[in-house]
Amino acid sequence: MKKQHQISVKAFKAEGFIEKYQRLVNGTVLPYQYSVLNDKAPNTEKSYVIKNFINAGRSINGDTNHDGFYGMVFQDSDAAKWIEASAYSLSNYPDKELEKTVDELIDIISNAQESDGYLNTYYTIKDKKKRWTNLLEGHELYCSGHMMEAACAYYETTGKDKLLNVMLKNAEHIYKVFITDGHEGYPGHPEVELALLKLYRTTGNKHCLELAKHFINIRGVDSDYYKKEKEKRSWTVWGNNAEDNNYQQSGMPVREMSDAVGHAVRAVYLYTGMADLASLTGDKELFSACRRLWESITQRQMYITGGIGSTVIGESFSVDYDLPNDTAYAETCASIGLMFFASRMLENDINGEYADVMEQAFYNTVLAGMQLDGKRFFYVNPLEVIPGISGVSPTHRHNLSVRPKWYACACCPPNVARLISSIAMYAYGENSNTAFCHMFASGKVSFENGMKIHCKTSYPYGFRVTYEIQNGGKLAIRIPHWSKTFTLSVNKKSSNVKPIKGYIYLDVSDGDIVELLLDDMPRFVYASSKVPELTGRTALCRGPLVYCFEGVDNNGDVLSLSLKRNGRVTVSDADDFLNGAIKLRVEAVYTQPTNKLYLDTPPVEKPCTAIAVPYYTWGNRGENQMRVWMNEIT
Amino acid sequence: MKKQHQISVKAFKAEGFIEKYQRLVNGTVLPYQYSVLNDKAPNTEKSYVIKNFINAGRSINGDTNHDGFYGMVFQDSDAAKWIEASAYSLSNYPDKELEKTVDELIDIISNAQESDGYLNTYYTIKDKKKRWTNLLEGHELYCSGHMMEAACAYYETTGKDKLLNVMLKNAEHIYKVFITDGHEGYPGHPEVELALLKLYRTTGNKHCLELAKHFINIRGVDSDYYKKEKEKRSWTVWGNNAEDNNYQQSGMPVREMSDAVGHAVRAVYLYTGMADLASLTGDKELFSACRRLWESITQRQMYITGGIGSTVIGESFSVDYDLPNDTAYAETCASIGLMFFASRMLENDINGEYADVMEQAFYNTVLAGMQLDGKRFFYVNPLEVIPGISGVSPTHRHNLSVRPKWYACACCPPNVARLISSIAMYAYGENSNTAFCHMFASGKVSFENGMKIHCKTSYPYGFRVTYEIQNGGKLAIRIPHWSKTFTLSVNKKSSNVKPIKGYIYLDVSDGDIVELLLDDMPRFVYASSKVPELTGRTALCRGPLVYCFEGVDNNGDVLSLSLKRNGRVTVSDADDFLNGAIKLRVEAVYTQPTNKLYLDTPPVEKPCTAIAVPYYTWGNRGENQMRVWMNEIT
DSSP: OOOOEEOOGGGEEEOHHHHHHHHHIIIIIHHHHHHHHTTOSTTSOOOOHHHHHHHHHHHHTTOOOSOOOOSOTTTHHHHHHHHHHHHHHHHHSOOHHHHHHHHHHHHHHHHTSOTTSOOOHHHHHHOGGGTTSOTTTOOHHHHHHHHHHHHHHHHHHHOOOHHHHHHHHHHHHHHIIIIISOOOOOOSSOOHHHHHHHHHHHHOOHHHHHHHHHHHHHTTTSTTHHHHHHHHOSOOSSOOOTTOTTTTTOSSOGGGOOSOOSBHHHHHHHHHHHHHHHHHHTOHHHHHHHHHHHHHHHHHSBOTTSOBOOBTTTTBOOSTTOOOSSSOOOOHHHHHHHHHHHHHHHHHOOOHHHHHHHHHIIIIIIHHTBOTTSSOBOSOOOSEEOBTTBTTSTTSTTOOSSOOSOOSSOSHHHHHHHHHHTTHHHHEEEOSSEEEEOSOOOEEEEOTTSOEEEEEOOTTTOOEEEEEEESOEEEEEEOOTTOSOEEEEETTEEEOOOOBTTEEEEEEOTTOEEEEEEOOOOEEEEEOTTSGGGTTEEEEEETTEEEEEEGGGTTTOSTTEEEETTOOEEEOOOOTGGGGOOOEEEEEEEEOOOSSSEESSOOOEEEEEEEEEEGGGTTSSSSOOEESSEEEEO | OOOOEEOOGGGEEEOHHHHHHHHHIIIIIHHHHHHHHTTOSTTSOOOOHHHHHHHHHHHHTTOOOSOOOOSOTTTHHHHHHHHHHHHHHHHHSOOHHHHHHHHHHHHHHHHTSOTTSOOOHHHHHHOGGGTTSOTTTOOHHHHHHHHHHHHHHHHHHHOOOHHHHHHHHHHHHHHIIIIISOOOOOOSSOOHHHHHHHHHHHHOOHHHHHHHHHHHHHTTTSTTHHHHHHHHOSOOSSOOOTTOTTTTTOSSOGGGOOSOOSBHHHHHHHHHHHHHHHHHHTOHHHHHHHHHHHHHHHHHSBOTTSOBOOBTTTTBOOSTTOOOSTTOOOOHHHHHHHHHHHHHHHHHOOOHHHHHHHHHIIIIIIHHTBOTTSSOBOSOOOSEEOBTTBTTSTTSTTOOSSOOSOOSSOSHHHHHHHHHHTTHHHHEEEOSSEEEEOSOOOEEEEOTTSOEEEEEOOTTTOOEEEEEEESOEEEEEEOOTTOSOEEEEETTEEEOOOOBTTEEEEEEOTTOEEEEEEOOOOEEEEEOTTSGGGTTEEEEEETTEEEEEEGGGTTTOSTTEEEETTOOEEEOOOOSGGGGOOOEEEEEEEEOOOSSSEESSOOOEEEEEEEEEEGGGTTSSSSOOEESSEEEEO
């Protein structure tokens, strides 16, 4: 079987659930985020990102009469992610006004590029001499990477190559510095690797491939690099520990890695680049490392919500089976990166397991990252929130119960926007003869081989998926791991084709109608007792959705609820409630909380019905308790 | 009823369980700790505390040819606590050798006192100009306080007043600085308040009482004091946040306090001083504050083990009901301080609730602070330890599974020693006509009014307590809250006297034999569902002992065990196992842990017997899992 690759965003027109989200991004999220980037949104964290580019352009032209740089060392990347999201959104919904805004921003950015191709406002404005002296914290390669991704996306949507040329020039500059001139070191925050490979895929530029290979291959070979770098320089951004090889994934060459460690976003961005390089070059050793890292994450360190990086300390992976609910970090960006990684793994190996995780991360942590109205965002995605403790206790300060409007470190909001607007790339794949359906995204897809499908479904709340075929070919449809049973028919004729590694493969012809019926039964999920935090607990799921219990539906008190083992679960009708989300009603018992801290008598339990809502909808109705993993009574 | 006060350590000769511990302190702990303080114990953290006193003495005599100061700014206090513990131990077991060692150390200490009465090796050796400039972090008053306590204890045991006079001179010096000369501020780490009151009780010196009152009364009146102090000085010990009024209990005058906040040891040392002052002066407003703080601790912030201060961040109280098991801090010293506080509350109000908590802290957290052989110590006392996570995960680094030999910050080991050797003060109390039995400590007690009792019991493993009376009077015996039933007889004649606020009061005569039979039934304890961490869990207790489950008794895996609600519990015979501790066997189920992280099927449970050991004995048999709060199945 030939490997498959992502489809172009342009090849998909969403309908249903995904369309609602993409229209939200287009109509609300992008304009709102642009107003933030432009410092025109009231009562939000200051961004200044566009002003930084303007000021850098003025600096280059010798005009230093401006108010300098503001924000994080990686502030530029917020603009990049916004352009990338806008590019995808323009593919979905052409919009002359938005395109004009992007063009203007690209003009501003191109003016901020120095004559040698260097592009980073922090250094251009503050101190050019600092360039490339602090790969550990400096984020120059990270910002370049994001702008490369934006350039590819905008070029693919519009055919306009101004930003693409800016970034090719920037890539050449980086090539000169790190390859021609032999500057030592590798990116403190991986990102440029995966971006260079995108640029290579978009333009065929060999230097981009070579540079990505270089950064991946030399990583960790000199595990003391950052230490030496720190000794040589006299400045620091945050005083990061240069010897924390776990945090920055620099402890060993990448082909030797087995455990996912350190800063979770850095980790999955790196692994994405590694997996992409492995698929582009057929590097089996590199793929093996990716597979080990994949297992380390998904078999021992991943929340049921697809959240990863369980500790706030270093925004990091912790150790195997350390998955606290209430102090979870589980950064939105980390789950987005996990989707990237999963998608690249699928290009190496068509295995439903990767798509399962991709879907798990998307429908739970990634969507939870944004308020239903598109105006507020979670950076941190705990699985339990108790007002009075969450956000207040010294160990729970990061666990907010309501989404803020913006963050000083604003990596997550534009990341959600670009992910949602480019969901086509994750939902569908193709090779020259096969169309792959990884996720059940309703809408119309055109494949490069001429085949078209129209996927109709009310997934993730409906479990009937219909594919209307135009121009036949091979069709591969994923059967999710959670669907204990499924029925398949082609033109109403039942098919008993068996899944191979999580996919059924069909030869379909023009006009065929393929109907898949997945398992719609709510299910109780249990964790291995190796996870201390989850013993005695169960989580309620249906399809790809993890459910949670909020105080607002349960008399303000979810702590006192225990679910009945194998209890009856009733699926409600969809209503306007939470944008059409479907509640579940579950047999449970309620224990009156006592004022006495400790008692010698077992709690008095009364039967009751507990109400669950999809995890991604939590925190949309004010501050209240929320719990995913519930106590169980037998 | 006239208030009662602690008995003198000299008035008690322990037998049984307590005697074993006191002999361990005498024979092993004190010699071992002295070798540490003298830097003669192999492979332990360096102490240098005695060397510091020697060097300070040389500095005072103008001899600067020494190797300076080493250790924490409060290093002196380790010697003080060791002297205090030795003093009590000498009361229990006269020992010429030990007494000589203490005398020599007192000579060394007295040589380190400056002519104006100042005593602190850190400042005398390093920089006299820093004196009193950093009350926030400087610990001068803290070290003085501990040495005052040592002086009182050694004087009471031996009648020798050299150290007492040193510390009276030191108190006069402090009086001059803070009262006569009007130096602003109050102790960053409370301790001197309770110590000055001890010195006042021992000597009748009014300046000591006045000074203690002063420090208690001005605390928090200027809540910006530390901020102003920090602005004035150019040095820092750790860079403590001068504006963290919670941490240093400086946010409001003490009479306004309601919530126990901040560094737990500082908090309970302060509250002890407040309660002592309230009982000495009859200050009802101050006692009301103490009562509110007591309730804040014991009704909302205390572990079942009597551990307090649930978070490592600032070694602090967290917020109400935030009582994590695995990341618990629950410092040994904080539970010792809670015993101090409870004992002083008893002097204000004879209420069994105070003695209940005193006992709970002693038999669980305080005793757990020391290895059974007296040679290793816990600073941190978690209620769950899982090797692979505990001590390793970034949020669990402080949760060790085996006791270290010593600590760079060595406050806990000598604190345990002084507590155990002075347990008489907590176990028994008296006023002019009544003997109070707060704890069931076997041994012989002589009260000031001439009454003597001989308490015979194998408590905490036996629940029959016999009191043989010499010279009659009033006898008050606490009935613990956990004893649902009890029987009482005087000279074999059953008595049906009812407890008043947790105590039964008897008029006894010479030769009487009082027999009390407490409830010996193991019991399952539950927490209020307001504690998120403890929903669905139960803890097994018997008498004052909290039990825990260790891997070594349970096939290495306690995470997979759930206890059966109201399951049968069998009490084993005492054996040599863990110094005579008694195991409990409990009906339970065992779930085979799965390699899959998440499963759609309920765990398969097999009936089994789980074995529990007293919490204080955990961690004595190598690294293994430990859990107090177990999952329960109904």
